[in-house]
Amino acid sequence: MIKTQERIIEKLLLISALFTILTTVLIIIVLSYEAVIFFSDVSIIDFFTDTQWTPLFDEKHFGILPLLTGTLMTTLVAMSIALPVGLSIAIYLNEYSNKRFRAIVKPALELLAAVPTVIYGFFALVIVTPFLQMFIPNLAGFSSLSAGIVMGIMIIPYVSSLSEDALFAVPKSLREAAYGMGSTRFQTVFKVTLPAASSGVIVAVILAISRAIGETMIVAIAAGQQPRLTLNPLVPIETITAYIVQVSLGDVPHNSLEYRTIFAAGITLFVFTFILNNISFWLRKKYREKYD
Amino acid sequence: MTNIQLNRAKDKMFATWGVVSTFFGIILLAVFIIFILYDGLPRLSWQFLVSLPSRKPENAGVYTAMMGTIWILGLTLLFALPLGIAAAVYLEEYIPKGKFATILEINISNLAGVPSIIYGLLGLQLFARTMKFGGNLLAGSFTLSLLILPIIIVATREAIRAVPSSIKDASFALGATKWQTIWLQVLPSAFGGIMTGLILALSRAVGEAAPLIVVGALAYVPFAPKSPMDEYSVLPIQIFNWISRPQHGFVVNAAAAIIILLVITFTMNAIAVFLRNKHQKKTN
Structure with a gap:
């Protein structure tokens, strides 16, 4: 009885620790997912070479x-x-x-x-x-x-x-x-x-x-x-x-x-x-x- | 001047420079705070604390922002504390040595270095949109919980490590299981250290504006939140909002609200330092 209890507790603690890994993975997934869609509209070359950043204007430039x-x-x-x-x-x-x-x-x-x-x-x-x-x-x-x-x-x-x-x-x-x-x-x-x-x-x-x-x-x-x-x-x-x-x-x-x-x-x-x-x-x- | 005299003079000069450097930041901060007190103190009153936001600076108050801050802190504490302690206990007491441990270690130190605004983007997509919380208190406090989790884990691990192994050995010798030892001996002995870390983490959370702005906290909320599903503002966002307005009256309001926020963070830090000193004396 006590042994199962101990094992369950250990699993719960493990899950808590895994939360930190999950956070990192989710950050990477969320950022990449939206960024991939973004880069299907805007060329990544423009992104790094265009010298203007005006996404909120009528004439849009996406240079970072x-x-x-x-x-x-x-x-x-x-x-x-x-x-x-x-x-x-x-x-x-x-x-x-x-x-x-x-x-x-x-x-x-x-x-x-x-x-x-x-x-x-x-x-x-x-x-x-x-x-x-x-x-x-x-x-x-x-x-x-x-x-x-x-x-x-x-x-x-x-x-x-x-x-x-x-x-x-x-x-x-x-x-x-x-x-x-x-x-x-x-x-x-x-x-x-x-x-x-x-x-x-x-x-x-x-x-x-x-x-x-x-x-x-x-x-x-x-x-x-x-x-x-x-x-x-x-x-x-x-x-x-x-x-x-x-x-x-x-x-x-x-x-x-x-x-x-x-x-x-x-x-x-x-x-x-x-x-x-x-x-x-x-x-x-x-x-x-x-x-x- | 001989070579020796020259070297001694250099040594003396650096000693002076060291003192100047040490007090450079501290004195500037003191000057800034005196400015703030001069601007904001006359504005501070009971009326300012209990008034709702307003378009007229002289009628506006921090009531809704204060309530939002209290809600956010309470909920963040509720989520982050058990999770953080549990993760720290696992990392200190259970984890098998090896690759897995190293990965977790690197990951936590990495998370502590991720800019807070990135947590905001995560919260926006995950809590506000995918889970459909929108800009409510739950989304905000989940986001802040993830943000302060590494701080709580690191502090708790240090506190657990400082518990003398004789206590653990005695508990095991009396026939206690691993978890009984942790729950009844290790965690109570580590309590002071855990509290210190927790207060420092909360003092970080109380000042955060950027991630909450991204998750969708509002700059203007007409009423104080009544449940975790309500929309909210917090003190730092209220301050940010007042700073960005052109009328001078709002700058004065910002200064007054800053005094409140400073009192909260400084009190928290003083308690943490006090607890740490007390704790250190005990273990020595």
Whole structure:
């Protein structure tokens, strides 16, 4: 009796675990199904080479490039803030600061990632953009610069805590050898610890990029809704995620070509983040093995 | 300056730079929040909490959005918690080592990295359209449940792993079965850790706007939802809606609603940190 009960429970638990696999499979099926229908109407070559994205206009173009450059720009701006700041924090907390300082500062840093992104969007639009316009008069009301800066602040804790893990994993003996030769902390970090932790830091960077690519509300609020092929950070652009939100808010009829564009955009986004996440998983496994 | 002095100066400079970096984000966030308080605090009142949405900013309130948020959180908790704990127990205690375990592991870490808006597209097609829920609370909370499932699983696994094996051994020695040991010993000992993860997952869910917009949550709902089949809005979507309006009165409303949302998320995070510290002290 108890044996059957135990077996039933184990099966139920197994089914719960399989739910996670099912979710992945369903994401892939849903995105591919709609995307395949989309690509039977729109040539995949046009999709990747056309320089205009105007599915909601009368004269329709389905080139994903403007949305990709928009996503690239906000990500670039965000990473150029999050990477130096986050990495410096990781080095400082791991190699310089004392334990008490770390214990107080870490939860405060985690708070940066806990603030809902719609609130960061408000910061970007209502505070950061007007502030920057005092110095950059030709900055538009919506721009990849403001959205990217605020997104960078949000991503700082992702970079710092993952890089910290990587630095922490470097064996003490390496550090002690450097100190023993008379190195300063600065020399030890940049000549020994950081190079030894490089693959872990790369993991942190990749995961932060993947987070920035998928970020939605900040860019939907502050980056604009004008897909354009440009590398100028001062003008309104549109990211893949912001486009999906824009269509979801409008009343595009279901089963129309316009409706399917969000799945075509979605699968592009998914493929990018999927590749980045898998590279980082693989790298992390490798560096853990190295020091175990 | 000798070489040694130069190196020491570099070292000192980096120490200063480290402190500056550490406080860079935190201080900016503090400045932002002070701005929000300045804009939004005067608008906060009991009236604002219990008023329905309106075309006039001075009459509008967050009542329907608050109710929607409470409904969504409750339903998401109901679906995601048992599923997440069950999956974590299986992964920690039952799963045979090998390929299957590796695949599940990679898959969960992947799911945690999938952008939230992709979950929105999944929910739109699966719950809203195929299951014909439309834009109701069920579709929204199913979607959010899938979104926070990886977070709950990872946290629960860590909590289970932290339970000393002596407790399990003692239970087995008394003749308890595997499930009796898990249900009566392991899960109660892991309770603090599971709660921490759960609260962090819910604090993530309470701030999500993007997936719910895609699944079909509304920006304007005249009445508060009364059943899981009703349409709804949530606080972040209400804020988003007010930000996108041109009148200044709505920006003030957005600031006031942001204060409410911030209080909710910060409280949740404070509880989680408190629980984690308490838990860590106990296990040490």
